[in-house]
Amino acid sequence: MPEVDELRQEARRNTRGRFEQWAKNPTCPANTLSAVHNVRLDAAARAAGLTPSFGQSPFAIARGNRFEAGLFHDDAARLRSALERKRCLPDGSTGFLDLRLRMNGGTKIKSVDEALQKTEAWLRDLASGQTDVDSVVAAPMIRIPKGVILPEALLIIDVVTVRVDGGGIRLQVGEIKVFPDRGGHTDPHQLATARAQAGVYQHALVLAIDSLGLAEAIEISPEGLLVFTWPGSNSPAIRPNEDLTYQAIRAERGFQRLEEVAESLVHDDDWSADNPTLVQRVLESDTDYSEACLSFCDLAPRCHERAVLADDPIILGADVKRVLGDMTLSRALELLDGAEPADDREADLQRSLAES
Ligand code: SF4
Numbered sequence: 001m002p003e004v005d006e007l008r009q010e011a012r013r014n015t016r017g018r019f020e021q022w023a024k025n026p027t028c029p030a031n032t033l034s035a036v037h038n039v040r041l042d043a044a045a046r047a048a049g050l051t052p053s054f055g056q057s058p059f060a061i062a063r064g065n066r067f068e069a070g071l072f073h074d075d076a077a078r079l080r081s082a083l084e085r086k087r088c089l090p091d092g093s094t095g096f097l098d099l100r101l102r103m104n105g106g107t108k109i110k111s112v113d114e115a116l117q118k119t120e121a122w123l124r125d126l127a128s129g130q131t132d133v134d135s136v137v138a139a140p141m142i143r144i145p146k147g148v149i150l151p152e153a154l155l156i157i158d159v160v161t162v163r164v165d166g167g168g169i170r171l172q173v174g175e176i177k178v179f180p181d182r183g184g185h186t187d188p189h190q191l192a193t194a195r196a197q198a199g200v201y202q203h204a205l206v207l208a209i210d211s212l213g214l215a216e217a218i219e220i221s222p223e224g225l226l227v228f229t230w231p232g233s234n235s236p237a238i239r240p241n242e243d244l245t246y247q248a249i250r251a252e253r254g255f256q257r258l259e260e261v262a263e264s265l266v267h268d269d270d271w272s273a274d275n276p277t278l279v280q281r282v283l284e285s286d287t288d289y290s291e292a293c294l295s296f297c298d299l300a301p302r303c304h305e306r307a308v309l310a311d312d313p314i315i316l317g318a319d320v321k322r323v324l325g326d327m328t329l330s331r332a333l334e335l336l337d338g339a340e341p342a343d344d345r346e347a348d349l350q351r352s353l354a355e356s
Helices: 002-013 015-024 029-037 041-047 058-085 112-127 188-211 245-265 276-284 291-295 300-309 318-324 329-336 344-355
Strands: 096-098 136-138 141-143 154-156 159-165 168-180 218-220 223-229 236-243
Touching: 015 029, 015 188, 015 245, 015 291, 029 041, 029 245, 029 276, 041 276, 058 096, 058 136, 058 159, 058 168, 058 223, 058 236, 112 141, 112 154, 112 168, 112 218, 141 188, 154 188, 168 188, 188 218, 188 223, 188 245, 188 291, 291 300, 318 344, 329 344
Parallel strands: 096 136, 168 218, 168 223
Antiparallel strands: 136 159, 141 154, 159 168, 223 236
């Protein structure tokens, strides 16, 4: 049927956008369903009586593109000097490999197939033991193995640094955002989003390298780097050594979940972005609210309100949630006020709350 074919084509073109949306909160079943079925979150929000507020402004997109283009201009000179200043690369590092598509500001790569092929060739070259490597690589494109998110999942990693350490190759993933870096006052939602994204890159790169059989030869750093901007300027501000262990585990769980959902639920007639049945299914799905939701999901006001009603510590952020786990915020406050602990766990928590 021509109409179904068109929808399928649209879904195929849109894969990256859907995948990236999913990657911002990979453990939320509603978000997963939305990504797998190509159901737009703004349509779901409208159906829930909310006013969608996302959708990228053309000015923000233009600024993001300008920032990225400036970083990679002249063999990534500006980015390289910022990376060297933060010791992400050694002084005097050399070599820039530009794997960006032409449509994304690159100069050589004409198609997705070419980008995939050049990325694989780059990884195989690195694994072959050569030591004269390009230390900055823009936009390598990897295909996520195992066929998650139909029809295929491609991921473009913003930037990868390459170091030769003790004879071995070590890669570090980097996420580029035009968010202003305000040191300890950087917006926690923006930070959480950037870290989650970098965690997905890291896990996806590990999977891709494993599937190519190159894991012995190439090491992926458990730490990533974030490239933000200096407030009010387009100069890069690097946040080095971001521990991505937790985010990568989260991404791994999300990948598994995405695969299960993709295998069990995608049918031939499920390609419409505003199919009311699918919109309803997204609205009825379980959720897993986190601060990252505030940066992309039009259902965030609803899920935040639910978290408030549930007395869930996630409303104070992932760090507080990690400490309190399933305990309600009210119970934590009672313990802080000196309530009698009901068990050893509460007693431990009360002690650590008092200490901190
Ligand atoms: S706002 Fe709600 S539906 Fe959207 S990703 Fe977060 S938890 Fe899931």
